[in-house]
Amino acid sequence: MSHISAEIRRTRPVGVPTAGLRPARLRGAGRGLGLGAAALLLLTACGTDDPMGGGEGGDADEDGGTLVVGSQQYYSNTIIAEAYAQVLEDQGYEVEREFEIGQREVYVPEMEDGSIDVFPEYTGNFLEYLDSESEASDSEEVASDLEDAMPEGLTALEPAEATDQDSYTVTAEFAEEHDLTEIGDLADVDEDLSVAANSEFQTRPYGPDGVEEVYGVELTLNAVEDSGGPLTVNALTDGEVQVADIYTADPAIEENDLVVLEDPEDLILPQQVVPIVSDAVDDDARAALDELSAALDQEALLEMNTQSVDDQSDPSEVASDWLESEGLVD
């Protein structure tokens, strides 16, 4: 019997809450702090994953020909960055890739100190980051405010037509049933409407307050924090919500036969894809990126995103397929 007991004790440490084995005065407090901090870290990581990603390449621009292209931790952004990189390579530039950097707070300073030279951004969000006071709402205003707000040494090139922005999206059946084409048509729907979106939607000028003011539509927010991802789409298609905020470059819109309601009053902040470049990027390189942006329309962006999501293709493959089909690389 005693040897069994000994064996049991030897197995005990596996998964045993050791906090219970010794008196805990200060240890308890330390543990609580540690776990709280861990929770904070975990949450930070949820939003962005690895915010410190891509720490190298600080001296890359010193040897003249090398340009460092960065991207956000978002597959669509990485595809665009990859397209930028390939176009620049095609022009004979040495390109270094610093992809999947989580937060603007990390990569914008890196751009300012010259560690990253080219970055695909979205006009509205980038403007909001640089100048949270800006009142710009249509694409011209956003473009001009963005120019004014640009930090020293960085330039926003010509934005592409393609956007990846918030939207008021409904299912095709719901649109047909209530004859919806514009956001304002929702005002005539005779039922309580709720919208699935990230929690910050509540505070956005184009959120529930804005849509009521501009279009007279009453909506309550049903917060889902996956940024228009599968949970949001699912809530919409299951009828848990009637409206969802799904980004306009999301392949899920077409896959699920969703209808993006038109926004004639320019309520929603435009998010055109725009290359942000440092002073290290010369005129030839800028011209090449401008040419790319001119070809990047909504259809092209959606097609690339779809290819990436459906076929799980590599961003570089998706980008080079598109560049070749557009004749942007040789």
Added chain:
Amino acid sequence: MNQLIEAVELLLTPETWTGATGMGARLLQHLQYTGLAVALAALIALPIGLAVGHSGVGRGPAVMITGVVRALPTLGLITLVALFAGLGLTAPMVALVILAVPSILAGAYSGVGSVDAPVVDAASAQGMSTWQVLWKVEVPLGLPIIIGGLRLAVLQVVATATLAAYVGSGGLGAPLFLGLRTYDYPLLLAASLVVIVLAITLEVVFALVQRVLRRALRGTS
């Protein structure tokens, strides 16, 4: 550092705490979710843990399962469940229960298993039934460790319950997510501070309970 000061100032503002989406309401939701998740997990894990600890049967699988389940990423689990169950409390509750079960289970079987074999033998030799041995000897003597399991589970759940907001169920994760997404770091920090203080408070409460229990045990034995 300024943001930390701003966060503290935010917490000292009474308006922060009031209203349906105020910190007070969020704190209450957070506590409710934590309590519910740990209670459900205890309902599942305590009977199994006590049975395993008492009989020794299934200890291997129990150890293995607790290890495997602990490795499940909670956020992934919430997303997965929510895809089937929809928005609301179901998905985070399932994930939090799964998070809490291993600690409680391990605490229960270790607690019962930690009782000296001669003591158990003596109890049986005096004619105690299996139930009497379990309830009058093993559970009381193993209680500090069993409570330790609960204590660990509460800590894990109270920190992770912030993820309930991921599917729109509120709790202290709601201001946390909002602060993160709108670059409102004082709000994010304020919500984090509340979670941290809550975790420490619960930890201290459990530590006191454990100490009282241990004193009581020493008194009787």
